[in-house]
Amino acid sequence: MRLKTWLNVLAALGLGLVMAIPGTAENAAGVWPVAGLSGVPSRIIDGAHLNIPFVTVLGGAAYTHVVVTVRSIVGVAGGLQTLAEDQYNPATGQLTIPAVFAYGKVYTNVVVTVGTVVSFGS
Secondary structure, eight states, X not given: OOHHHHHHHHHHTTOTTOOOXXXXXXXXXXXXXXXXXXXXXXXXXXXXXXXEEXXXXXXXXXXXXXXXXXXXXXXXXXXXXXXXXXXXXXXXXXXXXXXEEETTEEEEEEEEXXXXXXXXXX
């Protein structure tokens, strides 16, 4: 089945906001990965929260399994990814995302302003 068809089926089932990684529980549940992207895309998990697998804070540490709210979308450049991983700039409050899976589509080179940090792993 073509990817677009799968995304439509997943969206109809309420699963279209999830990005799966091969070999994970999400993939076993029938959610398919998006091909052609380097790294693991961030993803909107419930319409209000952005789940970030890995983010680097400029001039600081790196964190995994970060969940944030988005205050605003600064821009979506599209095209080929210009970064390998999400980067947060604490001086501007902006998060640069190489690829995000949201509402059944993949968007590349996205910049958002972070609202609040809901949780993070390490």
